[in-house]
Amino acid sequence: MASVVMYITLPCAILTSANGIDFDVSLLGVMLISALANFSLLTIAFFSSRDPKQRVFNMINVTCFNIGNFIVPFMQSTMSPKAFLALCMFDVVNALFCFGGSYSIALYFNRKHFPENQINLKSIFKEMSKSLPFYVYVLVITLSACSITIPEGLLTPFKTIAGANTLLCFMIIGIALNFNITKEQLKFIFQAWVLRYIVCAVLAALVWIFVPLEAEIRIIVMIILMAPMSSIAPIMTMKALPKTAEESADLNTVAIISSLVFVTIMNSITSMLG
Numbered sequence: 001m002a003s004v005v006m007y008i009t010l011p012c013a014i015l016t017s018a019n020g021i022d023f024d025v026s027l028l029g030v031m032l033i034s035a036l037a038n039f040s041l042l043t044i045a046f047f048s049s050r051d052p053k054q055r056v057f058n059m060i061n062v063t064c065f066n067i068g069n070f071i072v073p074f075m076q077s078t079m080s081p082k083a084f085l086a087l088c089m090f091d092v093v094n095a096l097f098c099f100g101g102s103y104s105i106a107l108y109f110n111r112k113h114f115p116e117n118q119i120n121l122k123s124i125f126k127e128m129s130k131s132l133p134f135y136v137y138v139l140v141i142t143l144s145a146c147s148i149t150i151p152e153g154l155l156t157p158f159k160t161i162a163g164a165n166t167l168l169c170f171m172i173i174g175i176a177l178n179f180n181i182t183k184e185q186l187k188f189i190f191q192a193w194v195l196r197y198i199v200c201a202v203l204a205a206l207v208w209i210f211v212p213l214e215a216e217i218r219i220i221v222m223i224i225l226m227a228p229m230s231s232i233a234p235i236m237t238m239k240a241l242p243k244t245a246e247e248s249a250d251l252n253t254v255a256i257i258s259s260l261v262f263v264t265i266m267n268s269i270t271s272m273l274g
Contacts, residue, residue: 001168009165010068011136012158013076018088018140020149021081026213030086033211033221034093037203038063041196042105048195052113054188057244059106060237061251062196064098064230067091068133070256071227073166074263075220083220085144088137090224095134100126103236114240181250188244189251197258200225219270226262228255 045058065071067087079087107114143150181189204222211218229252237248 001171005069005165005168007132009161009168010072010133013072013162013165014068014088014133014136014140015150016155016159016162017076017084018081018144019155021085021140021144023141023144023147024082024085027082027086027089027217029211029213030089030217030221031093033207034090037065037200037225038094038097038102040203041199042102044199045106045192045195046109048191052110053241053244054191056106056110056114056240057188057237057248058192058195059110060103060240061192061229061233061248062199063102064233065090065094065224065227066230066259067094067224067227069231070259071224071263074267075223076166078267079220080216083216085141086217086220087224088141090221092134092137092141095131095137098230098232099129099131099134100236103240107240181253185247185250188247189254192251193254193258196229196255197226197262219266223263223266226259226266228252228259 041063042059045062046055048058049055068091071087075083075087204225207221207225208218211221213221231252234245234248234252238245
């Protein structure tokens with residue numbers, strides 16, 4: 001089901017939602033915010049523990065934002081075209097970290113502790129090349145920048161497929177929830193969870209106070225910053241630290257529940273203000 005969303009319904013949802021959006025140069029700053037957010041999380045995670053295993057676990061699991069399977073179904077029906085373009089720009093950079101970037105940086109800067117995990121340019125690009133949504137984001141931003149609109153008749157089948165995206169995404173969230181977490185696992189993931197949400201809350205506050213963009217764009221960026229980590233994180237953890245893959249999946253569960261609460265509250269406040 002996750003593959004159906006990643007390679008079929010989500011790309012169709014992105015393509016149809018972003019078609020005909022007027023490009024805004026000011027939104028290029030959102031890409032910088034995405035890069036700074038991920039690098040900030042990586043840097044703080046690197047200094048978060050003296051234990052190499054915990055440090056690598058944190059670096060892989062506290063970075064990245066689950067935009068396609070979490071934020072898009074939540075916000076797709078309420079976002080303006082400009083806000084959706086901002087989301088696309090944020091996720092273009094975010095996808096690079098999700099599909100290999102954070103994993104590669106974590107192992108590279110801890111390579112003396114994990115000599116069996118060899119990182120090279122070929123392996124990095126191989127991981128990053130697997131993201132179809134990334135290519136679709138680049139396509140829609142390019143079309144928007146060139147003021148090219150795809151005729152509605154050609155998009156009809158894509159709209160039909162995109163209509164299933166929200167339902168499938170929420171089904172995946174429900175399936176992914178796992179409440180069978182032991183005390184030992186809870187101790188291991190607690191540090192990563194606290195690190196993630198404290199840093200993201202601070203970043204969201206800084207975006208609201210200092211970023212010189214209109215309120216609607218700042219709000220969508222703040223909501224993205226409170227999203228759970230990528231659903232790819234457990235897979236990357238399994239490759240780097242096979243014995244902690246279950247803890248990564250449990251952390252993802254806790255993050256989904258936390259983000260459901262945070263995003264719902266932020267949506268409610270935004271609706272009252274709007």
